[in-house]
Amino acid sequence: MTTSPVRPPESRPAPAAPTWPDATGHFGVFGGRFVPEALIAALDELTEAYEAMKVDPAFLEEFAALQRDYTGRPSPITEVSRFAEHCGGARVLLKREDLNHTGSHKINNVLGQALLTKRIGKSRVIAETGAGQHGVATATAAALMGLSCTVYMGEEDTRRQALNVARMRLLGAEVIPVTTGSRTLKDAINEAFRDWVTNVETTNYVFGTVAGPHPFPAMVRDFQRVIGDEARAQLLEREGRLPDAVLACVGGGSNAIGIFTAFVPDEGVRLVGLEAAGDGVETGRHAATITGGSPGVLHGARSYLLQDDNGQTIESHSISAGLDYPGVGPEHSYLHDIGRAEYRPVTDAEAMEAFALLCRTEGIIPAIESAHALAGAMRLGREVGPDALLLVNLSGRGDKDVETASTWFGLGDREEVDPGPGLDTDQQPTEGAVSNDEAVAGQDAGEQA
Amino acid sequence: MSALQQRISAARAEGRAALIAYLPVGYPDVDASIAAMVAAVEGGADVVEIGVPYSDPGMDGPVIQEAVDVAVRAGVGMRDVLRAAEAVAAAGAVPVVMSYWNPVERYGVDRFAADLAAAGGAGAITPDLIPDEAGAWIAASDAAGLDRVFLVAPSSTPARLRSTVAASRGFVYAASTMGVTGTRATVGDAAESLVARTRQAIADVGTDLPVCVGLGVSDGEQAAEVAGFADGVIVGSAYVRTLLEGRGPDGVRGLSEDLARGVRQRAGAPA
Numbered sequence: 012m013t014t015s016p017v018r019p020p021e022s023r024p025a026p027a028a029p030t031w032p033d034a035t036g037h038f039g040v041f042g043g044r045f046v047p048e049a050l051i052a053a054l055d056e057l058t059e060a061y062e063a064m065k066v067d068p069a070f071l072e073e074f075a076a077l078q079r080d081y082t083g084r085p086s087p088i089t090e091v092s093r094f095a096e097h098c099g100g101a102r103v104l105l106k107r108e109d110l111n112h113t114g115s116h117k118i119n120n121v122l123g124q125a126l127l128t129k130r131i132g133k134s135r136v137i138a139e140t141g142a143g144q145h146g147v148a149t150a151t152a153a154a155l156m157g158l159s160c161t162v163y164m165g166e167e168d169t170r171r172q173a174l175n176v177a178r179m180r181l182l183g184a185e186v187i188p189v190t191t192g193s194r195t196l197k198d199a200i201n202e203a204f205r206d207w208v209t210n211v212e213t214t215n216y217v218f219g220t221v222a223g224p225h226p227f228p229a230m231v232r233d234f235q236r237v238i239g240d241e242a243r244a245q246l247l248e249r250e251g252r253l254p255d256a257v258l259a260c261v262g263g264g265s266n267a268i269g270i271f272t273a274f275v276p277d278e279g280v281r282l283v284g285l286e287a288a289g290d291g292v293e294t295g296r297h298a299a300t301i302t303g304g305s306p307g308v309l310h311g312a313r314s315y316l317l318q319d320d321n322g323q324t325i326e327s328h329s330i331s332a333g334l335d336y337p338g339v340g341p342e343h344s345y346l347h348d349i350g351r352a353e354y355r356p357v358t359d360a361e362a363m364e365a366f367a368l369l370c371r372t373e374g375i376i377p378a379i380e381s382a383h384a385l386a387g388a389m390r391l392g393r394e395v396g397p398d399a400l401l402l403v404n405l406s407g408r409g410d411k412d413v414e415t416a417s418t419w420f421g422l423g424d425r426e427e428v429d430p431g432p433g434l435d436t437d438q439q440p441t442e443g444a445v446s447n448d449e450a451v452a453g454q455d456a457g458e459q460a
Numbered sequence: 461m462s463a464l465q466q467r468i469s470a471a472r473a474e475g476r477a478a479l480i481a482y483l484p485v486g487y488p489d490v491d492a493s494i495a496a497m498v499a500a501v502e503g504g505a506d507v508v509e510i511g512v513p514y515s516d517p518g519m520d521g522p523v524i525q526e527a528v529d530v531a532v533r534a535g536v537g538m539r540d541v542l543r544a545a546e547a548v549a550a551a552g553a554v555p556v557v558m559s560y561w562n563p564v565e566r567y568g569v570d571r572f573a574a575d576l577a578a579a580g581g582a583g584a585i586t587p588d589l590i591p592d593e594a595g596a597w598i599a600a601s602d603a604a605g606l607d608r609v610f611l612v613a614p615s616s617t618p619a620r621l622r623s624t625v626a627a628s629r630g631f632v633y634a635a636s637t638m639g640v641t642g643t644r645a646t647v648g649d650a651a652e653s654l655v656a657r658t659r660q661a662i663a664d665v666g667t668d669l670p671v672c673v674g675l676g677v678s679d680g681e682q683a684a685e686v687a688g689f690a691d692g693v694i695v696g697s698a699y700v701r702t703l704l705e706g707r708g709p710d711g712v713r714g715l716s717e718d719l720a721r722g723v724r725q726r727a728g729a730p731a
Contacts, residue, residue: 047518197516324562
């Protein structure tokens, strides 16, 4: 195990801005723009407006005020020592993006892009969403800023994440279930691009992750890097040292890039992305793009993707709607290829085990997406041994996942709770499991809060 | 001059626009799709745009999506596309492949160019590949003597029009409207203005490429309207709809005949 030497915070250089992508949006061989010519003018307009905006003091002040007063930043760091008992003795600190307004990191990016939409004089935003978190965040920002909002969501996902569909509609957004292809996130992105190319004069596409054509991967990263910037300073402040590893789940990869970016120059800090392995990478039913995919072009950029011999996108599988995507952001492909970050698969079962464990040891219900990162911490902690300091991005809260989790754990009836596959491990939680009734009551209270 | 440009110029010499028919390989199945392409040629198509099925056709509307989805699920691949190119060439039209970029990249760019040239294909239209990202394709198409058709759009700036036409060979594909493929009641003024701006860009860079218009043309009357200002008329969704409606090669041949009359009228008589 490598342990970073303890040094006072002031001796640490401020996190550097990444030197990538290049001026045309390439991260090494990845990224770029693979889109119809009709969209180039809009992408150029966005790039130019964003470059101007990010050095405009008035914008930076407005953005910072929104993050503080509306989102509730900075999000806290929580040490989870009872959970960490299952992590081989490592200490585990969570970056609490689940406590942001709207319940995930997605709001960080959306507020930036909504301000940009106003700046370029457009009155309508569209978005794709998988788990619904980005859709909810976009609908929220649109309501706040008086923009009309349409969200594309795979029909399959509207069923899995019905709560978020209702939230978006309450916020005044139009939610369009997408019935083409696999009826999940990838098809929602196709439909959103079709809408954009048709309505580009009035409409801005608020892209939800660090994928898509330039400038989205760089712009979304810049809006999300606040996660890592805060966490790095918070760790130096409270621990006087950097973490040994930073872990985050990776679907498209925005929460991971968000927490990784500040640590990229810190060579002693391992960056670990956890991909959704579904039933297991070896079964073919997974969404582990870097682990089980190959480079190609999808949704406007070159990156790793799941594809067959004909170059057709393979449908991904994951219990987590937010990770159920056959592509990944180009910067992750680049970080993988240069060896700066490592990407590991986490199965549905491993993620749900970690999900249950965090609920019952810490009283925190994580998003199933984020539970993949927690599972990664359980495994990495056992590998690196005691005294390691692991920073995990808890990217979202699990209110939206209550139904999926209840089904998984067989909590549908009111019988005595079955510990479920998630707790059937060599290390049982130290305290007794909560009863089914208590779990359900807690959920209701949480959602109405 | 390439075979593709030659064919379009020959139509121009006859005082008409060229008719370019799009059909995807593999709908309803590979053999039937090739039969439909041959029927399109028999009805009067000068060029067949042979569509490579792709799982994420971001520039296509519901009609083409529906047909292509069937072909993707059936596992149709580049080998079938090459067979279609041979059949179209044998039928007397110029075959040009239309493919989203990933299937080409997966097959191998150099291998694709070599195999397409060997099959008698004239080149490829690449709707999601802009010249800025096309270094490998430009080199491979040069080496194989293939045309490369890039798209221009109503939103293209004069500078982008110039750089795109400078990289193009065979013809320039003018996407008539901002939107996806599909039949429309009217083609719109944007198409005529885009063709004029594209011709200016062609003059600026000093080539003589033809400009063909696609997106939205579905019948002889619209074809006549577009033929009034463009060198070629590209029709896609109307052909595919004919197949979706089960009207088979006869329906395709009939549509080609109607469109072929249209491109000879050059009426310039919008509804």
